[in-house]
Structures are given as structure tokens and as C-alpha cells.
Amino acid sequence: MVFRLIIVLFFFSVGVFSQEKFTKHKVSKGENLTVIAKKYGLKAKDIKDANPDAPKILKLNSILLIPNKDAKPAQNTSESVVNNSGFHEVLQKETLWGISKKYNVSVDDLKKANPTLETEGLKIGQKIVVPSNNPVAVSENTVKNSEPEKPEIASSGDVEIVVEVQPKETKYAIAKKYGITVKELERQNPFIKGKLPVGYVLKIKITKEKADAINAISTPQSQINETAPSQTGIAENSVIKKDTTFVYNGNSSELIEQLILNATENIGTRYRSGGTTKAGFDCSGLMFCTFGNFDIKLPRSSIEQSRIGTKVASAEAQKGDLIFFKTNGRKHINHVGMVVENIDGEIRFVHSSTHGGVMISSTKEPYYQRSFSQVNRILQ
Incomplete structure (x- = not known):
């Protein structure tokens, strides 16, 4: 009887450890191991090692286990409280702008407190320093049902906008939308010089005035995808064919x-x-x-x-x-x-x-x- 109890406890502990060590990811259209690894701040080999039976060409809607370097406990409660120790653990789909709103601090303050964000960006599971000791209650349901976050807008000076490459988008269309040249876009994001894979996350620095103008006229990306998927990424009527x-x-x-x-x-x-x-x-x-x-x-x-x-x-x-x-x-x-x-x-x-x-x-x-x-x- 004692032996059976030990076996049950062993498998239970292994199950809990596995849940904490991995995150489940559902494969979307256009994704491959490289694109998925980039989103989670990992190497493609890490994901391949965690999914040895995964085919070379991923199947749509299949589930992959994503290694979680900084394992975090599962959040089963409807409301969680961000710890008041001056640190914040980055969750999936979070941005600097969203985190700054939770703590009522500016994006610049977060960057000053975390210098590596300028070069490496946010990574899921990463713990960043927050220049505030006030706990903030965050409802999980509220986070899930909230409207899509707008591009990051800081109070003054240059600001950084995070853009995810959509199907049919070109470097020129993206550069034109944000008022910069293709050369400048490639300088800010060196990894796109060869090609522009769907799902890559670009970081674009522009002036606050340009960002305000874009923010005023832009539509949430999710609405664009739902209402006009065939026009995503095309420069906004910038080229019109008229009389050849x-x-x-x-x-x-x-x-x-x-x-x-x-x-x-x-x-x-x-x-x-x-x-x-x-x-x-x-x-x-x-x-x-x-x-x-x-x-x-x-x-x-x-x-x-x-x-x-x-x-x-x-x-x-x-x-x-x-x-x-x-x-x-x-x-x-x-x-x-x-x-x-x-x-x-x-x-x-x-x-x-x-x-x-x-x-x-x-x-x-x-x-x-x-x-x-x-x-x-x-x-x-």
C-alpha cells in the first residue's frame, strides 16, 4: 500500500512539474518553429527538443509544448495580484505600454529601470524591475476581454511601436505607414534584411507627433483582420491604377x-x-x-x-x-x-x-x- 502511494505521488509531482515547465501553443497559419521561437524568446532547437515527434511542416491548430525558462505557477484564480516587491513577471502578449498602465508609470521609467529592454525587448516569463511598490490587482478575465492594446505612446520624445508582420505585408508598406524609409526600418530591425516572415515582431521608433497621428486614425489590428483580411499590409490606397x-x-x-x-x-x-x-x-x-x-x-x-x-x-x-x-x-x-x-x-x-x-x-x-x-x- 505504501509503495502504491509513493508511485502515485511520484507521477503527480512529475505532472505538476511538466505543467510548470512548459506552455502550450496552438499553431496558427503561417507559423513555423523559427517564428514561434522568436515570439517566446527561444531558439527553434529548444522547441524541437521539447516536441521530438512534431513534423517538420507544422499542422494548423496543432499543439506544441513551449519550454518556459522561468517557470511560473498556473493562474487558476479569476484575479491575481501583481507582487509588490518591485518586480513584474511578463505574461504572454504583454507590452511595455500595457505594463506601464498597470503600474501607473511611464514606458521611459520602465526602460530606465531595465536597460536590457532597449536591445532585447520583452520575453515571456522575464522578471522586470518596476519603479513602484504599490500592488495592483489584475483580473484575468479583464485582461482576456480587454480591447486590443494600441501602439506604445510615450509622453515625449521618440516612442517605440511594436508591430507584428501580417500576411501580404511588405517592408515598404510598413515603412510608409509609419513615415520612415525601408532602409531605416531595416536598420532598426536587422533580422528582416533578407526576408519578412509573417509573425515577426518589429520595433519601430518614431517621433511622438507621428505616433499620435497614427494612433488617432488606426483601427485595432484584430478588427482589421476580421473585417478586411484581404487588404492587410497593403499601403493605404497609396498607389492607384488610373488609365494605365x-x-x-x-x-x-x-x-x-x-x-x-x-x-x-x-x-x-x-x-x-x-x-x-x-x-x-x-x-x-x-x-x-x-x-x-x-x-x-x-x-x-x-x-x-x-x-x-x-x-x-x-x-x-x-x-x-x-x-x-x-x-x-x-x-x-x-x-x-x-x-x-x-x-x-x-x-x-x-x-x-x-x-x-x-x-x-x-x-x-x-x-x-x-x-x-x-x-x-x-x-x-
Whole structure:
């Protein structure tokens, strides 16, 4: 009898230990081990080790065990009291802004008390110092049913906004929404330089004035997902197709500079017929991909691209215009590039050439001087 009692107590203790050591996570659309690990401040290997039977391609709505580095007791009561020792244990989905409201302190005060937050951010289970000793009662039901938190807004100076990447969002659309350049967005979030996975959490620092303006007109993200999922991440009507010419509402010069930067970053990439990736581009594929990165969809072939926009004289060619050629004695357009500058009648353009891949050439070169056809303005 005593032996049986010992066995029961052993399994009971193991069960309790397991519940405290792991958190259950339900797999959502677009998630993989890397994305989930990033959300919990862990490595993908940690989650893989905790779920040895999990398939390489995760199934939607399946449950994974997430290792909890700082195990916390299960909260079964409807109301819990945040301890008054000057520390706060970070829970899932909590933000600095939300924690500051609970303790009636500013986000800046929390950052000053916890210097590592600037570089590492919040992690589930992390204990942070709170510059207040007053206990605050927090209802679990209230937390669950409360409205989605708005972006972090501090009282003065620059503020930090936390943004989760949604399906179909692009770096340009996010940067445009918050009034910064793609380069600045990548500088603040170096891990997105290669790609922009769905579910990644970005931290964007902007001025308080911009944040106030965004906060005033923004809709809670959950409502956006429910009411208009197909439009998530698209720049807010910033590009409108009208009479085959794209009319850009905003600072078009900034967009054009970003287009040129994006295209010239591919200089040296080899020519590949039908190619639209860094593995190789053809001429129209380079234009299709470059403009597509900024939510502007061009036709796929050079002849079709020559039929959109507005034709302009070569002397009036500007940065961002498309320039077309009839090469090798052809009677129809079969080559396209993008103007990067026009100085004293010499148009320099970036394109993907069959003999040199992505490069910059000039209309002063005899070959392109003979085969020049037209210039089309795509953005107005």
C-alpha cells in the first residue's frame, strides 16, 4: 500500500512539474518553429527538443509544448495580484505600454529601470524591475476581454511601436505607414534584411507627433483582420491604377529613390530568361520584381510594360521612368530598363542584359542609341 502511494505521488509531482515547465501553443497559419521561437524568446532547437515527434511542416491548430525558462505557477484564480516587491513577471502578449498602465508609470521609467529592454525587448516569463511598490490587482478575465492594446505612446520624445508582420505585408508598406524609409526600418530591425516572415515582431521608433497621428486614425489590428483580411499590409490606397498610369499619393520622389535602390542592389546578378528572383533576372522580370516589391504590379513582358503609363520625350525622362528598346534589329519592343538619371541628354538606366546580367548602361552607347524606342512614365 505504501509503495502504491509513493508511485502515485511520484507521477503527480512529475505532472505538476511538466505543467510548470512548459506552455502550450496552438499553431496558427503561417507559423513555423523559427517564428514561434522568436515570439517566446527561444531558439527553434529548444522547441524541437521539447516536441521530438512534431513534423517538420507544422499542422494548423496543432499543439506544441513551449519550454518556459522561468517557470511560473498556473493562474487558476479569476484575479491575481501583481507582487509588490518591485518586480513584474511578463505574461504572454504583454507590452511595455500595457505594463506601464498597470503600474501607473511611464514606458521611459520602465526602460530606465531595465536597460536590457532597449536591445532585447520583452520575453515571456522575464522578471522586470518596476519603479513602484504599490500592488495592483489584475483580473484575468479583464485582461482576456480587454480591447486590443494600441501602439506604445510615450509622453515625449521618440516612442517605440511594436508591430507584428501580417500576411501580404511588405517592408515598404510598413515603412510608409509609419513615415520612415525601408532602409531605416531595416536598420532598426536587422533580422528582416533578407526576408519578412509573417509573425515577426518589429520595433519601430518614431517621433511622438507621428505616433499620435497614427494612433488617432488606426483601427485595432484584430478588427482589421476580421473585417478586411484581404487588404492587410497593403499601403493605404497609396498607389492607384488610373488609365494605365500609377498615381502615387505622397512623396513620390522617396518612392522612386527606393525603387532605384532596390533595382541596383541586384547589380551583378546573372541574366536568366524568365527569371524574377536573385537566382537570375530577364529584363522585364527585373522591372516586374522591383515594382512588385512596392505593391505596384506591372505586366510580365517588356512589350506589355511598354503599353502602360504615359509616353514622354527622351529629353524629359526622369528617375523611375521605364525606357524601352528594339534590339537586334527587331521591329517590336523586346527590352526594358529603368532610368536612374538623365544628365545633358544622356540617360543612364538599370537593366538585365543578356551578356552582362543586371547592370547600368547609357543611351550614349552606340548599341542602345541605335535601338532606343521610347520612355514611359509609370508614376505620377
